[in-house]
Amino acid sequence: MHTARERVLWSIGILVVLLYALIPVVWITSLSLKTPDQVGDKKFFSGISFENYEVVFSDDTFIAALINSLGIAAIATLISIVLAAMAAYALSRLEFAGKAVILSGALAVAMFPPISVVGSLFDMWRAIGLYDTWPGLIIPYMTFTLPLAIYTLSAFFREIPWELEQAAQVDGATPFQAFRKIIVPLAAPGVFTASILVFIFAWNDFIFANTLTSTDAARTVPAALAFFTGASQFEQPIGAVSAAAVVVTVPIIIMVLIFQRRIVAGLTAGAVKG
Amino acid sequence: MADIVLDKVTKRYPDGYEAVREMSLTIEDGEFVILVGPSGCGKSTALRMIAGLEDISEGELRIGDNVVNDKAPKDRDIAMVFQNYALYPHMTVRENMGFALKLAKTDKGEIDKKVTEAAKILDLEQHLDRRPANLSGGQRQRVAMGRAIVRDPAAFLMDEPLSNLDAKLRVQMRTEVSRIQKNLGTTTVYVTHDQTEAMTLGDRVAVMRSGVLQQVGSPMDLYNSPKNLFVAGFIGSPAMNFMPAKLAGDTLKLPMVDVQLSDELRGAASGGEGKQLIAGIRPEDFEDSSLVGEAAHRGATFNAKIDLVESMGSELYVHFTTSSDEKIESEELRELAEDSGAGEVPGGGQEGQIVARLDPTSKATQGEELELWLDSTKIKLFDPGDGRSLTATGDTDGQPVATEGQGPAGRDPASEPGEQRDE
Helix, strand or coil, X not given: CCCHHHHHHHHHXXXXXXXXXXXXXXXXXXXXXXXXXXXXXXXXXXXXXXXXXXXXXXXXXXXXHHHHHHHHHHHHHHHHHHHHHHHHHHHHHCCCCCHHHHHXXXXXXXXXXXXXXXXXXXXXXXXXXXXXXXXXXXHHHHHHHHHHHXXXXXXXXXXXXXXXXXXXXXXXXXXXXXXXXXXXXXXXXXXXXHHHHHHHHHHHCCHHHHHHCCCCCCCCHXXXXXXXXXXXXXXXXXXXXXXXXXXXXXXXXXXXXXXHCCCCCCCCCCCCCC | CCCEEEEEEEEECCCCCEEEEEEEEEXXXXXXXXXXXXXXXXXXXXXXXXXXXXXXXXXXXXXXCEECCXXXXXXXXXXXXXXXXXXXXXXXHHHHHHXXXXXXXXXXXXXHHHHHHHHHHHCCHHHCCCCHHHCCHHHHHHHHHHHHHXXXXXXXXXXXXXXXXXXXXXXXHHHHHHHHHHHHCCEEEEEECCHHHHHHHCCEEEEEECCEEEEEECHHHHHHCCCEHHHHHHCCCCCCEEEEEEEECCEEECCCCEEECCHHHHHHCHHHCCCEEEEEEXXXXXXXXXXXXXXXXXXXXXXXXXXXXXXXXXCEEEEEEEECCCCCCCHHHHHHHHHHCCCCCCCCCCEEEEEXXXXXXXXXXXXXXXXXXXXXXXXXXXXXXXXXXCCCCCCCCCCCCCCCCCCCCCCCHHHCCCCCCCC
């Protein structure tokens, strides 16, 4: 049992962390709800106005960017997870020559700072026609998230008793059936964890999005925000940018909430004698 | 239903280690065969080769009339029960049991019928919609059995299926496994390291050591005429007592007493004249000499100081020590000793522990002298060099028991044939 003193200290600690994490979020939400004259009033709350949201949603550039962001992040996540699952399965189950090389190679890819490749990618993409297209962003996102996804998934795969798969094989499953019907469902928490991480990376990326796009064809929200002008060119678009930022945050929150319910610990409980 | 034939099957790992060496064994249709041995003896590897989970390096494996060496597990028509059950945690009991049938694209109604049938046999009907996580150990074990039963396969393979249960449940499930196997009449290969399970379950028992099949036979066969020191020490609980012995004429010199050998034993041991031998005596072949009665003439009596008396109610286990100047080394015994603590041979002035099983009416008391009798017709003699038994009879290697009672039956010495084992 915790003593009263411990409980007070814990409460203070939690409060500090919460404030630290939430104040910026609260501040930007409050900014997004202000009218242009209230923006500079340094108050947390000065009435609710949805004017900024109207501006944002009537802006074709922003809508296009939102669609680009969702599409590109979703496709990059899907491809990355499917490839990573297969790679991780092989890495966790098979002994083969060059296994260590592949693992450290994957890690090396993850360590590359995006800024160091973005310049040459710009030239390459322009030369082969990928500049300002969806695949032009999906490919680098997938590449940079694969190592993380492989590492996460192989950790989860390793936790699954090998006997389960052998039992499935004896039960008449082909290796692929065993993978799809036994291993993947059991590694679901890992699949969701990796999906969230990959999706967030793709969703938040600014460097690639800013460098490799130029029009609404593929420009994603983080890049689009930088070009945001607001309702007219003569006023500060602070309120509108804040509203856009809030809108951008919502899909991530929804995604995490949905998947978090699936990330239940102990999904494998009861498989083997525990 | 099918027989399983292993023909000189060898498992060699890339580093050259041989887990199973030239194993030949025929398992008849409907037979219940136990593979038993200490850990690391290759019994599980042998089972996994039959299942198709391990490649066969050399030799041939036939199930029914088909050579299955290169067939995937799913094409062998076998069901396996794993040591840790390996239930699919994301499926209910019903789905677990029906998974194989679903993969085989069996009709849904048919699956339901078979699962319900198996659940009835295993008393799992109320649990069909629960997940493995919510089941007790015994129930999980039964689901694992059920998963095998619904398949109606050519053979069941069981890899220490009871070792994760507590002692009481294990005994209960042991009877259950035996009953189910008898009712279904499905060929079964059962791996265990527990000699009690081996003795009570199997039609035949195959003892393995270091990847080599030591002896195959009915449980009583193995018990009464073990072919070598290893089998003798491994089968039976408490284990057989070993001691150095020397043959002089028709007298066998044991550390505690010289015994007059019966004609049969003398015939069997004739090659061992003057040589150092190892004698093996089972605990029940000792008795309190005051309780022996008319059988006294076929044994010898000696005095021993009792170190420890363990009363089991129905019997007494009496421990005493002997010492001998003879030094005897045997690799098989060393391995046995490492595995179970049994099989120590006193020698080189060392003291050796002997366990005797006495009638509970015996007055044996700790710390006091007691006159003990030993049945000289039951003594087993072994060659210390290669561990070979000089007294074992018959050669049942790899052959199924043709008829009941062909081997030495019961413990009646009169029916124990004493001719020398031909190599």
